[in-house]
Amino acid sequence: MAKFVVQPGAELDGFTLGECVHRGGMATLWSVSRADIAAPLLMKIPRVSEGEDPAAIVSFEMEQMILPKLKGIHVPHCYATGDFAHQAYAVIERIPGTTLYSRLGELPLPYEEAREVALRIATALSDLHRQNVIHHDIKPSSILFRPSGEAVLIDFGLSHHNQLPDLLQEEFRVPYGTAPYMAPERLLGVRDDPRSDLFSLGVLLYFFTTGVRPFGESETMAGMRRRLWRDPYPPRQLKPDYPPWLQEIVLRCLEIDPVWRYPTASQLAFELAHPDQIKLTVRAERIKRDPLSTVWRRRFNGNLIEPRGKSAVAAQLASSPIVAVAIDVTEGSSELNEALRVTVGRILKTLPSARLACLNVLKLGRVTIDRTLDEQGNNKHVGRLVTLKHWASPLKLDESRLTAHVLEAVDPAGAILEFAEANHIDHIVIGAGQNSFPRLLLGSTSAKVATEASCTVTVVRPPRQATLSGGREPPPDDRSIPVL
Known part of the structure; x- marks a missing residue:
């Protein structure tokens, strides 16, 4: 088989080479095009001539193995690769701009x-x-x-x-x-x-x-x-x-x-x-x-x-997740918050490198003007931050592993989901919604979070009032719901 000559206008597996846009120590980059691909493309070709570093060949083999397996917005899309039997190359998405x-x-x-x-x-x-x-x-x-x-x-x-x-x-x-x-x-x-x-x-x-x-x-x-x-x-x-x-x-x-x-x-x-x-x-x-x-x-x-x-x-990565727990600070939520603390404590006990983000949503009215101070004249946002830290204090976490966040939003579930997505949260712990007529009509915050989150969600219920034999309270009803 004739040796392929790398030059403008050459054809390789349906790709037409344009100009050489970069000459690196281990490879060259060429603009290429193919009739069935509308996106701007680059072809990476390893340097394998006499006197070149043999590591260039090995590193290119690694890149050929890895690139096709990568997905997402943070890596260039790989369209095709060629082996060393004829001409090694990798065709990738051309990202506009400079490094x-x-x-x-x-x-x-x-x-x-x-x-x-x-x-x-x-x-x-x-x-x-x-x-x-x-x-x-x-x-x-x-x-x-x-x-x-x-x-x-x-x-x-x-x-x-x-x-x-x-x-x-x-x-x-x-x-x-x-x-x-x-x-x-x-x-x-x-x-x-x-x-x-x-x-x-x-x-x-x-x-x-x-x-x-x-x-x-x-x-x-x-x-x-x-x-x-x-x-x-x-x-x-x-x-x-x-x-x-x-x-x-x-x-x-x-x-x-x-x-x-x-x-x-x-x-x-x-x-x-x-x-x-x-x-x-x-x-x-x-x-x-x-x-x-x-x-x-x-x-x-x-x-x-x-x-x-x-x-x-x-x-x-599995031993060092970011866990977010959504805390309700309204009156009558103490039992649920204790159950949340027990569940979070169990999770963190097995993951000494995990960090915890305590969340509370300060719900805003859709049409009303919201007041920043409570009835006693205290700032609501600051007060809730203090409450979150007080909730977490029995966990005895190192300060470097703990943060507190008060989110202000009309939609509590949407605010929690947005926070989780923006901050790469691996696990959300949230209390189950209480039985009520509005919940039946609109659905609970925990149900929406469990349904739409892209990470694991644990929904926690407070312990039932009935006691077990010996007078012991039953453990919290925590359910891990992996969301795919």
Whole structure:
């Protein structure tokens, strides 16, 4: 079979090559078209000529395996792939615009703008991790934004799929990636921890808010290995006006040991979406790096972040969900709220990395003018926040795992559903609606949430009045309803 010549106008499996739009270190990108596909397309072709890095072939094989399995708005759609027997390629959706790399000349960005950028990337990573994929090359040139605003992740040649062979792991012993953004555990051969992507995002956020890379520009292995024991300068040392909540996020992402980072991208996105509720620790006020005694202890403690055995992506996500509980603060709801607390306590007891969002909906009238103060002259919103925190206090959760939110809306069920969708909630716990004539006519809030939510919903009823033998109250009637 004749060798295919990659040039404008060439035909390959029905695709017509246009111009070469990018020449990278491992592949070239060409605009292509096909009569039956109206969308703008790109064809990615690996560099396989004499003298090219053999890792380019392996990474392209990984991308060919992973791309067709990815779905959703945060990844480019894959239309076709070709194997190496004739000509290897992958045809993907062409996202309009340029990558985040084009903004390097504008650094540092305003803090609020950088927060919004990082939130969109964390949301995209959350979606990717739920598809069993770790990107392993998060950097400005791997991120695009759709006209509608969503972040799109590209370049999956270095990625790890939890359900596919990891060819890079099997065939090479050196870590592949972009040195300034590479997580410390990657240097030890760990490729199955999704928190590595959170480290890379922390590097990007540090860089975009300070204009300085936290670990410099070193590409040598010796320079990279220093991050196994040496922390970066706190952003507040470089910029005294750096917001404490933002430093808390950045330094938590950049923790050397993955166990001290955010457990999931969803939890990181939640913090970025609610900076006013971030629980500040000593990280937030630091202006100096760790003392040399700590650095030397890390350097000579070889087991600090050594691989701890195979850790499935799905298992990591399942152990760190975001749980939302809807609390009714009206009079006569104490029994139901106690049942909700018992149910939530059971859930959190088995999930030590889960976080809890306590919700209450301040119902607004459709045509009336709503008063912000109650009959005693107290602010309703503030009063309900206090009530939510009081409800949660017996759970004895660390403050970093707990937030309280009062939603103001005409439709309580709609407000809960919108909050759950926007904040990547994994599990909603809600009390069953009380028997009433309006409920029979309109349906209950819990029924609507259970029917329409895209996550698991547990509907809880208060215990029945009758007692069991021995005078014990029966347990709460909590029913887990998985919503598909």
